[in-house]
Amino acid sequence: MTRLLDGRDLALGPEGLAEHVQRLGPLPAAGRSFIDVLVRSGLSGRGGAAYPAGLKWQSVAAQSNGTAVVIVNGAEGEPRSLKDRLLMTKRPHLILDGASLAARAVRAKHVVLYIGEEHHAARESMARALAERKDEERRLVRTVAAPARYVAGASSAAVHLVDDGIATPTTAPPSAHERGVDGAPTLVQNVETLAQVALIARTGSSTGTLLVTVAGGVLRPGVLEIQAQTTVAAAVELAGGASEPPDAVLLGGYFGTWMKAANAWGLPLDHDALRARGLSLGCGVIGVLPSSRCVVCEVAGIMRYLASESSAQCGPCFFGLRALADACTAIAERGANSEDLQRLRRWSAEVSGRGACHHPDGAVMFLQSALTTFPDEFAGHRAHLRLSA
Amino acid sequence: MSDTLLWYTTRGAGAVSLVLLTAVIVLGILSALRVQAAGWPRFLTTGLHRNLALMTLVFLALHIVTAVVDPFTHLGWLTAVVPFSSSYRTFWLGLGTIAFELLLAIVVTSLARGYIGHAAWRLVHWFTYASWPIAVIHGIGTGTDTWSAWLLAITVICVVAVVAAIGFRVTAGSRDPLKEPRTTFQAAAQRRETR
Amino acid sequence: MKPNSTPLSKVSGCSQGRFSGRVNTGAMNGNTQDRIRARDAAFRLLNRLTTGAAVGALAGVGVFGAVSASTIPGITTTSQSASTTTSTSTSTGTSTSTGLGSSSTPVNSASSGSGVVVSGGT
Numbered sequence: 001m002t003r004l005l006d007g008r009d010l011a012l013g014p015e016g017l018a019e020h021v022q023r024l025g026p027l028p029a030a031g032r033s034f035i036d037v038l039v040r041s042g043l044s045g046r047g048g049a050a051y052p053a054g055l056k057w058q059s060v061a062a063q064s065n066g067t068a069v070v071i072v073n074g075a076e077g078e079p080r081s082l083k084d085r086l087l088m089t090k091r092p093h094l095i096l097d098g099a100s101l102a103a104r105a106v107r108a109k110h111v112v113l114y115i116g117e118e119h120h121a122a123r124e125s126m127a128r129a130l131a132e133r134k135d136e137e138r139r140l141v142r143t144v145a146a147p148a149r150y151v152a153g154a155s156s157a158a159v160h161l162v163d164d165g166i167a168t169p170t171t172a173p174p175s176a177h178e179r180g181v182d183g184a185p186t187l188v189q190n191v192e193t194l195a196q197v198a199l200i201a202r203t204g205s206s207t208g209t210l211l212v213t214v215a216g217g218v219l220r221p222g223v224l225e226i227q228a229q230t231t232v233a234a235a236v237e238l239a240g241g242a243s244e245p246p247d248a249v250l251l252g253g254y255f256g257t258w259m260k261a262a263n264a265w266g267l268p269l270d271h272d273a274l275r276a277r278g279l280s281l282g283c284g285v286i287g288v289l290p291s292s293r294c295v296v297c298e299v300a301g302i303m304r305y306l307a308s309e310s311s312a313q314c315g316p317c318f319f320g321l322r323a324l325a326d327a328c329t330a331i332a333e334r335g336a337n338s339e340d341l342q343r344l345r346r347w348s349a350e351v352s353g354r355g356a357c358h359h360p361d362g363a364v365m366f367l368q369s370a371l372t373t374f375p376d377e378f379a380g381h382r383a384h385l386r387l388s389a
Numbered sequence: 390m391s392d393t394l395l396w397y398t399t400r401g402a403g404a405v406s407l408v409l410l411t412a413v414i415v416l417g418i419l420s421a422l423r424v425q426a427a428g429w430p431r432f433l434t435t436g437l438h439r440n441l442a443l444m445t446l447v448f449l450a451l452h453i454v455t456a457v458v459d460p461f462t463h464l465g466w467l468t469a470v471v472p473f474s475s476s477y478r479t480f481w482l483g484l485g486t487i488a489f490e491l492l493l494a495i496v497v498t499s500l501a502r503g504y505i506g507h508a509a510w511r512l513v514h515w516f517t518y519a520s521w522p523i524a525v526i527h528g529i530g531t532g533t534d535t536w537s538a539w540l541l542a543i544t545v546i547c548v549v550a551v552v553a554a555i556g557f558r559v560t561a562g563s564r565d566p567l568k569e570p571r572t573t574f575q576a577a578a579q580r581r582e583t584r
Numbered sequence: 585m586k587p588n589s590t591p592l593s594k595v596s597g598c599s600q601g602r603f604s605g606r607v608n609t610g611a612m613n614g615n616t617q618d619r620i621r622a623r624d625a626a627f628r629l630l631n632r633l634t635t636g637a638a639v640g641a642l643a644g645v646g647v648f649g650a651v652s653a654s655t656i657p658g659i660t661t662t663s664q665s666a667s668t669t670t671s672t673s674t675s676t677g678t679s680t681s682t683g684l685g686s687s688s689t690p691v692n693s694a695s696s697g698s699g700v701v702v703s704g705g706t
Contacts, residue, residue, distance in 0.1 A: 166580070168574075319430065397653045428625065428629075430622070533652070
């Protein structure tokens with residue numbers, strides 16, 4: 001059974017076009033009819049929202065009359081996620097195959113490769129791979145650098161950057177598939193999703209695997225390709241096992257969910273299975289927090305980061321997240337008093353649902369999950385000497 | 390409960406509702422203008438705006454309930470929800486029903502903003518500029534007390550306050566405490582095309 | 585099938601063990617404390633203003649109710665010595681003294697001619 005990371009040894013450079021075609025065969029000539037195949041495959045997006053790819057392509061194709069735009073989203077704004085970079089650096093032709101299929105299926109006029117401005121290896125690899133492609137493909141494609149900001153990886157930010165030059169996220173309609181870049185229906189798809197598409201076009205079904213990034217207190221942090229439904233424990237084992245007994249697991253990145261490690265081990269890594277439990281895999285980051293590190297201090301640090309990454313479009317996000325970060329830092333650095341938890345609750349309520357985009361809501365949910373999972377740690381936190389990171 | 394007491398309560402609650410609604414609108418306008426000062430952050434304006442909006446509904450409910458329950462008004466509960474269905478002062482009372490329902494729509498959509506999305510919320514919120522004048526006219530047309538000095542004074546003050554706030558909004562640009570951080574973000578988040 | 589077991593951390597250059605990435609170390613300073621105090625004070629002010637408004641509104645119902653009672657009192661059916669109802673015929677011209685429902689008889693009533701003025705309604 002094929003896997004995304006099959007083929008050339010990952011310690012070596014990117015897989016070139018010749019090797020790619022030799023291994024997988026040429027890219028099938030598929031047009032709009034491919035969308036049905038995609039829908040049947042049940043592939044869900046790998047950018048974090050897990051929205052069914054086939055349905056997305058259908059919406060864009062329906063609106064397109066040859067004017068659509070495809071944005072290949074390799075921005076990877078989540079700091080601890082490495083999977084998109086890995087795919088771009090090692091298997092660029094899978095991604096370009098997927099992009100080509102998308103462009104044909106939705107009848108796109110332009111394809112934009114959206115790659116992080118600081119992710120040099122990925123940009124170089126994709127550029128070299130693009131140079132190997134057929135003229136008729138290359139003509140449609142341009143590369144746009146994604147700013148190194150947390151919010152720049154969001155679909156709406158990608159559309160805004162390509163369209164009016166600034167990577168501002170929004171929730172306001174219209175949505176991208178109706179009116180995106182230049183008012184044209186726009187398909188924004190994560191690079192891992194497109195890599196899966198490349199294999200679906202050849203075999204009719206997805207690989208049944210997904211890419212996760214295991215980060216934090218494990219011996220071999222990095223990207224793993226795992227079978228869907230693999231447990232968190234198994235994934236951590238594959239990453240070398242925990243370096244020391246962990247207390248907490250953060251699933252899904254900085255907008256994800258905190259869990260006590262004991263509760264996390266048995267969880268199946270699969271979007272639908274997790275959603276049924278009210279959880280989300282997000283962009284696939286599994287953060288293992290060793291017991292030597294303090295949850296409260298980590299949460300405070302991440303809140304400070306999320307606050308500093310606000311796009312300053314609205315008061316609730318810029319001032320509200322900063323206030324929440326302040327309050328978390330106060331608990332982390334001087335210890336908690338009786339008012340602190342109440343303050344966090346009250347101030348969180350003031351922020352929720354009032355932002356111009358989803359950033360503040362994501363941050364608030366991250367904080368809420370920490371507070372509900374580790375109430376004693378927060379309530380009883382005392383200042384302690386922190387190891388310089 | 391004495392019937393006259395119901396009547397006085399209706400009138401008193403009506404006047405209070407008008408004052409509260411006026412405060413809500415003025416605070417809403419100040420919110421949009423992003424007014425702030427030392428010791429008065431913006432969330433205070435929006436927070437007070439929200440709290441007073443809920444309060445307005447409470448006193449409006451008191452105004453409506455006492456009017457309907459009063460045996461001498463012969464108003465049924467239907468008149469509170471179906472405009473122009475009362476036989477008494479059909480038109481002016483109907484306006485009150487409309488103003489009430491607009492306000493209800495605004496509050497309900499605000500509470501459910503997470504479900505309906507920002508654009509829909511914003512659209513309904515504009516009804517506020519219809520709800521208030523309709524409420525004022527309702528008060529003038531239906532009220533026993535229209536020409537009584539006390540209510541006249543209240544009405545005049547409320548109208549002046551809203552007109553002044555709207556004038557302020559139209560003339561003054563909104564101050565923007567976020568200008569600097571937004572500019573910083575935009576500078577960092579700009580497009581740099583490669584090829 | 586074993587996944588590729590190359591230690592990918594080496595390849596992609598991420599650092600081991602650090603969890604929260606960039607930001608950290610000693611972030612609390614005077615500014616933070618000031619901001620927390622200021623926000624707390626603002627929330628307290630919001631609570632006080634809201635409570636004050638609620639109390640004021642309740643008082644207002646009482647005061648305005650009383651004022652309205654003294655300017656245009658209603659009289660129950662048992663009282664014959666009706667006080668003068670100041671005419672509130674507005675431009676709509678509907679009646680004040682003959683009770684409810686009827687919008688047809690414009691009456692300029694300086695006194696309650698029929699001796700019965702019913703409260704409520706107008």
